[in-house]
Amino acid sequence: MEDTLRIADKSIKNRLFIGTGKFPDKSLVRNVLEESQAEVVTVALRRVDADSIDENILGHIPESCIIMINTSGARDADEAIRIARLGKAMECGNWIKIEVISDNKYLLPDNTEALKATEALVKEGFTVLPYMSPDLSMAKRFVEAGAAAVMPLGSPIGSNRGLKTEELVRIMVNEIDIPVIVDAGIGWPSEAAACMELGCGAVLVNTAIATADDPVAAARAFSLAVIAGRTAYLNSGMAVNEDAKPSSPLTGFLRDDK
Amino acid sequence: MSFIDLIKKYESTGLHERLDSVTEKDIEYLLPKDILTPMQFLSLLSPAASDCLEDMAKKAHRITLKNFGKAIQLYTPIYISDYCDNNCIYCGFNVNIKRPRKKLTMDELGREARYIADTGLKHILVLTGSSRSKSPLSYIKECVKVLKRYFSSISIEVYPLTEEEYKELIDEGVDGLTIYQETYNRAIYDNVHIKGFKRDYLFRLDAAERALRKRVRVVNIGALLGLNKWREDGFYVGLHAKYLQDKFPEAEISISVPRIRPQTKEYSPQYEVSDRDITQLILAFRLFLPRIGITLSTRESQELRDNLLPLGITKISADSTTAVGGHTSGNKEEFEQFLISDKRSVPEIRRLLLSRGYQPVLKDWIN
Numbered sequence: 135m136e137d138t139l140r141i142a143d144k145s146i147k148n149r150l151f152i153g154t155g156k157f158p159d160k161s162l163v164r165n166v167l168e169e170s171q172a173e174v175v176t177v178a179l180r181r182v183d184a185d186s187i188d189e190n191i192l193g194h195i196p197e198s199c200i201i202m203i204n205t206s207g208a209r210d211a212d213e214a215i216r217i218a219r220l221g222k223a224m225e226c227g228n229w230i231k232i233e234v235i236s237d238n239k240y241l242l243p244d245n246t247e248a249l250k251a252t253e254a255l256v257k258e259g260f261t262v263l264p265y266m267s268p269d270l271s272m273a274k275r276f277v278e279a280g281a282a283a284v285m286p287l288g289s290p291i292g293s294n295r296g297l298k299t300e301e302l303v304r305i306m307v308n309e310i311d312i313p314v315i316v317d318a319g320i321g322w323p324s325e326a327a328a329c330m331e332l333g334c335g336a337v338l339v340n341t342a343i344a345t346a347d348d349p350v351a352a353a354r355a356f357s358l359a360v361i362a363g364r365t366a367y368l369n370s371g372m373a374v375n376e377d378a379k380p381s382s383p384l385t386g387f388l389r390d391d392k
Numbered sequence: 393m394s395f396i397d398l399i400k401k402y403e404s405t406g407l408h409e410r411l412d413s414v415t416e417k418d419i420e421y422l423l424p425k426d427i428l429t430p431m432q433f434l435s436l437l438s439p440a441a442s443d444c445l446e447d448m449a450k451k452a453h454r455i456t457l458k459n460f461g462k463a464i465q466l467y468t469p470i471y472i473s474d475y476c477d478n479n480c481i482y483c484g485f486n487v488n489i490k491r492p493r494k495k496l497t498m499d500e501l502g503r504e505a506r507y508i509a510d511t512g513l514k515h516i517l518v519l520t521g522s523s524r525s526k527s528p529l530s531y532i533k534e535c536v537k538v539l540k541r542y543f544s545s546i547s548i549e550v551y552p553l554t555e556e557e558y559k560e561l562i563d564e565g566v567d568g569l570t571i572y573q574e575t576y577n578r579a580i581y582d583n584v585h586i587k588g589f590k591r592d593y594l595f596r597l598d599a600a601e602r603a604l605r606k607r608v609r610v611v612n613i614g615a616l617l618g619l620n621k622w623r624e625d626g627f628y629v630g631l632h633a634k635y636l637q638d639k640f641p642e643a644e645i646s647i648s649v650p651r652i653r654p655q656t657k658e659y660s661p662q663y664e665v666s667d668r669d670i671t672q673l674i675l676a677f678r679l680f681l682p683r684i685g686i687t688l689s690t691r692e693s694q695e696l697r698d699n700l701l702p703l704g705i706t707k708i709s710a711d712s713t714t715a716v717g718g719h720t721s722g723n724k725e726e727f728e729q730f731l732i733s734d735k736r737s738v739p740e741i742r743r744l745l746l747s748r749g750y751q752p753v754l755k756d757w758i759n
Contacts, residue, residue, distance in 0.1 A: 155461060155463070156460070156461020156462060156463055156751075157461070157462060157463070157751055158462035158463075158746075158749040158750055158751055159746055159749075159751055160751060179758060180755070180756055180757050180758050181753065181755060181756055182755075183512075183514065183754060183755040186512055186754070188512075189512060189754050189755065207609075207757065207758075209607075209609075209642040210642075217758065220758060235642070236641065236642040237641040237642065238637070238641055238642060238643060238644055238645070238683060239637055239638075239641055239683055240683075241683070292458045292459050292461075293458065294458060341458065341461060344461050344462065345457050345458070345461050345462060
């Protein structure tokens with residue numbers, strides 16, 4: 135059976151999600167998406183300029199992609215809800231990444247406000263994916279509120295520091311039933327692969343691709359890494375056993391005692 | 393607590409002696425650090441640090457790329473009135489300068505707004521001279537109502553208001569405030585602001601906080617470089633930005649680095665600020681405050697602006713005029729508040745940014 139990520143009514147083959155901010159030229163976004171064959175892209179509604187053909191980022195996204203509007207700039211739940219509704223009115227679809235940042239210094243998410251926004255927007259029929267600081271009890275609350283997936287950060291946005299939150303993300307992957315998508319902080323393809331090996335549903339990458347010298351090549355590398363990590367996860371038997379196999383097993387003394 | 397308490401704290405620490413005591417070795421030690429103390433920030437403003445600009449620039453470029461990517465936001469100012477009740481000796485709107493004054497009617501404002509909006513810009517900065525009688529809050533509010541039809545983000549740069557007045561403008565659709573202290577040095581401040589309510593140093597100093605308490609989204613501060621020794625004012629600007637960032641972490645705080653341009657025949661800057669100095673200042677801001685926005689206006693030359701882009705700049709103005717109605721009236725230079733150096737149009741700036749590997753961002757908010 136084909137391995138797909140199921141979110142709402144969509145089956146997604148490509149588990150690399152791509153963010154569209156920070157690129158040196160909007161027109162590069164199309165090349166990046168085509169090269170990586172990404173199926174889900176995030177777009178900050180604050181930057182969508184529906185009045186302009188040249189300036190409108192949506193014009194650079196292939197029609198086959200699922201657009202997930204993000205609420206970048208929202209400082210609390212009410213602002214996130216307002217942005218989500220505006221996005222819907224602008225016909226940007228009903229997938230919404232809740233991003234509530236009440237701390238502009240480190241750009242860390244506000245889980246409590248994100249939860250409030252999630253509760254409200256799920257009721258309004260949105261497919262909601264909250265960006266969050268990894269925390270199991272909070273993730274469970276997001277599940278209860280009806281989130282379609284949770285998006286814990288690997289490290290602060292734009293930091294390219296990798297999966298510093300590995301232990302917390304691993305616990306979330308083990309304990310909750312909706313996809314866990316690592317969002318933010320992934321700087322290298324190997325780190326994206328590591329997220330997938332852990333069992334994450336997908337990885338979202340923006341800065342590392344957008345600010346690379348060759349964003350198209352970077353997108354290809356990330357796409358391959360995500361496939362590699364996912365394949366490893368599905369075939370855990372290939373993993374090298376961490377314990378050496380001693381020629382005299384530690385419980386060998388029990389052999390005669392059957 | 394007000395920022396004045398911090399100024400008082402540092403005033404007594406002998407800033408200039410400290411600046412002179414910094415060595416290049418101190419800077420080498422500081423550069424690898426991710427988080428800098430205010431005193432370490434001061435060191436980056438020292439004469440010794442001016443010999444380390446290349447290393448500072450490399451790091452500033454890296455930090456900016458990570459935090460802001462390859463994108464630069466564009467905006468333009470719109471002057472709605474040049475009536476002014478103040479006598480500020482460096483300013484072209486000075487009440488003592490006898491010349492015709494102008495205040496846009498709503499029709500004229502609409503024409504000016506349409507002209508700017510046609511360039512594709514969505515961020516506007518509304519400026520007035522400081523006259524509460526000629527351009528009262530009600531007039532500014534009326535203007536905001538008109539501008540809302542054309543722009544997705546409206547910032548104001550007007551005389552300081554009370555907390556309730558800021559609230560009224562924010563409710564009307566204003567999301568950004570620009571307010572420069574001009575100089576943080578009290579004695580110089582008193583000397584250059586001879587007459588008018590602008591003499592109230594503290595009311596101006598606390599203005600940003602009053603607006604932030606009413607949840608304005610963006611605040612942009614700065615000192616008018618040339619009124620005072622730039623190292624001293626630069627230090628207080630950075631400290632002020634950090635103070636606001638710490639106290640209002642949800643807000644976007646940014647800094648401008650306006651250098652005095654020829655504005656009146658009677659005044660020339662008391663302290664020289666060279667291109668090297670302004671570069672050092674921008675780099676020090678970026679290293680001390682990695683997430684701060686840094687704005688560079690058309691006061692600076694085309695060449696300098698282009699070269700400063702990768703060093704930490706996040707916002708630039710384009711197609712600027714500092715005359716009331718200057719976009720559509722044609723009387724650009726005669727009545728300007730100060731002279732513009734970089735006169736490039738929006739399409740020219742867009743092309744330049746793209747050729748330098750930067751995405752011009754014309755829209756970055758949704759009012």
